[in-house]
Amino acid sequence: xxxxxxxxxxxxxxxxxxxxxxxYVTHDTSATARFYTEIxxxxxxxxxMDDSIPSTGDPVPYFHSFFxxxxxxxxxxxxAPELPAPNGASHPAxxxxxxxxxxxxxxEEVDAWHDWLExxxxxxxxxxxxxxxxxxxxxxxxxxRLELTAPLDPTWNDQSQRAREQLREWxxxxxxxxxxxxxxxxxxxxxxxxxxxxxxxxLE
Numbered sequence: 001x002x003x004x005x006x007x008x009x010x011x012x013x014x015x016x017x018x019x020x021x022x023x024y025v026t027h028d029t030s031a032t033a034r035f036y037t038e039i040x041x042x043x044x045x046x047x048x049m050d051d052s053i054p055s056t057g058d059p060v061p062y063f064h065s066f067f068x069x070x071x072x073x074x075x076x077x078x079x080a081p082e083l084p085a086p087n088g089a090s091h092p093a094x095x096x097x098x099x100x101x102x103x104x105x106x107x108e109e110v111d112a113w114h115d116w117l118e119x120x121x122x123x124x125x126x127x128x129x130x131x132x133x134x135x136x137x138x139x140x141x142x143x144x145r146l147e148l149t150a151p152l153d154p155t156w157n158d159q160s161q162r163a164r165e166q167l168r169e170w171x172x173x174x175x176x177x178x179x180x181x182x183x184x185x186x187x188x189x190x191x192x193x194x195x196x197x198x199x200x201x202x203l204e
Contacts, residue, residue: 099145132156
């Protein structure tokens with residue numbers, strides 16, 4: 001009788017080195033290319049065409065384009081003419097929460113980008129001082145919300161212990177509301193009002 005092979009125990013191999021690319025849908029690659037190369041100064045560095053999606057096999061012909069930033073990471077787009085226009089989000093917050101943030105070195109650079117974008121007829125929101133970062137917001141031709149930001153606190157993304165503590169508190173408030181039958185939205189509203197970073201001069 002053949003003995004079944006012993007399953008291998010998986011070992012965490014580390015963590016990803018960097019962002020390779022983030023991908024969105026475009027309905028006009030030419031307009032997208034003009035925006036990312038002429039307005040944002042990024043370079044079109046790769047393009048792929050295929051008659052089906054490699055990961056799923058779905059027979060959807062597409063053009064896939066990649067635009068590179070200084071650190072080598074890229075923003076990518078798929079154009080597939082058969083795709084219908086999006087139907088819109090079920091809540092307006094989706095259109096705010098889902099965004100792509102691009103970093104520059106200083107708030108002064110953010111302000112320079114503000115002037116450049118507006119001089120090219122692009123509507124800009126901000127600047128917004130988030131205490132830990134300084135940002136402006138705008139949209140590309142595909143209605144992707146973009147953020148240009150500079151750090152105000154060099155340790156803003158090096159607060160893992162504090163982040164884990166906040167996650168535990170968030171989970172506990174949700175769990176308590178569910179167990180007590182209370183209103184979840186009210187419970188998290190009270191928590192976020194109490195913990196709002198806008199009330200702090202920086203991270204705790």
